[in-house]
Amino acid sequence: MSEQLxxxxxxxxxxxxxIEGMEVGDIETDAPLFGEGLGLDSIDxxxxxxxxxxxxxxxxxxxxxxxxxxxxxxxxxxYIAEHRK
Amino acid sequence: MDCFMxxxxxxxxxxxxPDDGDFFTIAELVRQRTGFDLYSSTWIRDSGTDNxxxxxxxxxxxxYLNRKKRAEGSQPAVVAEHSMGIYAAxxxxxxxxxxxxxxxxxxxxxxxxxxxxxxxxxxxxxxxxTSEPVLALARNCGVHLANHNTSRHFLLCGTREKIxxxxxxxxxxxxxxxxxxxxxxxxxxxxxxxxxxxLRQILAEYQYWEPSCILVDHLEQKxxxxxxxxxxxxxxxxxxxxxxxxxxSLVAMGIRRFHxxxxxxxxxKYNRWIESEMTR
Numbered sequence: 001m002s003e004q005l006x007x008x009x010x011x012x013x014x015x016x017x018x019i020e021g022m023e024v025g026d027i028e029t030d031a032p033l034f035g036e037g038l039g040l041d042s043i044d045x046x047x048x049x050x051x052x053x054x055x056x057x058x059x060x061x062x063x064x065x066x067x068x069x070x071x072x073x074x075x076x077x078x079y080i081a082e083h084r085k
Numbered sequence: 086m087d088c089f090m091x092x093x094x095x096x097x098x099x100x101x102x103p104d105d106g107d108f109f110t111i112a113e114l115v116r117q118r119t120g121f122d123l124y125s126s127t128w129i130r131d132s133g134t135d136n137x138x139x140x141x142x143x144x145x146x147x148x149y150l151n152r153k154k155r156a157e158g159s160q161p162a163v164v165a166e167h168s169m170g171i172y173a174a175x176x177x178x179x180x181x182x183x184x185x186x187x188x189x190x191x192x193x194x195x196x197x198x199x200x201x202x203x204x205x206x207x208x209x210x211x212x213x214x215t216s217e218p219v220l221a222l223a224r225n226c227g228v229h230l231a232n233h234n235t236s237r238h239f240l241l242c243g244t245r246e247k248i249x250x251x252x253x254x255x256x257x258x259x260x261x262x263x264x265x266x267x268x269x270x271x272x273x274x275x276x277x278x279x280x281x282x283x284l285r286q287i288l289a290e291y292q293y294w295e296p297s298c299i300l301v302d303h304l305e306q307k308x309x310x311x312x313x314x315x316x317x318x319x320x321x322x323x324x325x326x327x328x329x330x331x332x333x334s335l336v337a338m339g340i341r342r343f344h345x346x347x348x349x350x351x352x353x354k355y356n357r358w359i360e361s362e363m364t365r
Contacts, residue, residue, distance in 0.1 A: 018357055042212050042262035043354040046237060049213075049261065050361070063213075063261050 015049035089161035091345040093168030119191035137194035145172030178296035197270035207248040211243040213261025226251040229274035306334035
């Protein structure tokens with residue numbers, strides 16, 4: 001998977017969640033997105049689902065898939081790489 | 086124009102508290118007026134429920150952050166509130182003193198907690214479904230809509246058993262997230278009407294001053310006046326919170342700067358979602 005896609009995912013997180021004062025380089029690729037890492041919650045996750053669909057045409061169909069996809073930036077990028085058309 | 090938004094109660098005790106004189110002052114007020122110690126999250130006089138404790142933490146954090154914002158020179162032209170956020174909103178708009186806002190939070194919370202002695206209630210947080218299936222499954226399961234926060238974020242309330250069924254149904258319908266949380270009483274539902282007499286009696290014991298700024302209600306998005314407050318505070322416990330309508334009405338009023346004055350940032354996140362739909 002390309003570093004470019006990793007950076008695109010980080011930018012998607014910053015833009016979708018309107019995280020002020022954060023840049024792509026501030027987000028760790030393998031850090032957990034929920035809980036300790038970026039501290040995201042279910043409200044954020046749904047916003048990311050919409051963002052991924054809009055930006056990459058990739059659908060996260062249910063919560064079970066979401067739990068796997070939104071573990072880290074890397075798992076998001078893996079899922080996008082696998083499912084985008 | 087700046088809007089101060091006061092969120093509802095948190096669903097857990099905080100893991101950390103501010104360590105300064107303003108918070109200490111608020112904590113002392115809470116301890117004196119209610120017998121609840123914010124630092125240890127325990128009842129030092131009488132006994133109370135965790136949910137009433139959550140409500141006190143919520144109002145205390147809002148009062149504290151309101152003080153901080155004012156100290157920075159920020160003054161709201163408009164105050165909006167979500168659910169239990171009304172108590173701190175009344176203090177922020179000068180309708181009640183801080184101590185009264187804390188005391189009324191505790192008295193109403195304790196009164197409603199009595200329902201939990203004879204019944205088991207819960208909230209169901211449903212994320213991802215639209216209102217149509219959420220309202221249909223609420224009807225099917227015999228529970229009530231308690232919050233309409235955005236087009237995809239809802240809170241249901243009812244008996245614990247029925248909420249568990251509704252949550253399972255929501256997952257089966259494809260909800261992105263569906264979770265339940267125990268609560269003392271069926272907040273924001275008509276079931277609260279069985280407490281109408283004691284709740285109205287508590288509310289009638291306070292004098293409400295005219296709000297010093299525009300205070301917008303979350304039921305009909307109207308400007309609340311002093312003479313509306315006691316009635317509104319009872320009615321809002323029996324009816325759903327309509328945050329999406331409230332936020333849209335605030336934007337229509339020309340407000341562009343919103344400050345969430347309370348624990349967490351749920352309202353900010355709801356607003357972000359609503360805005361994303363407004364600009365589509």
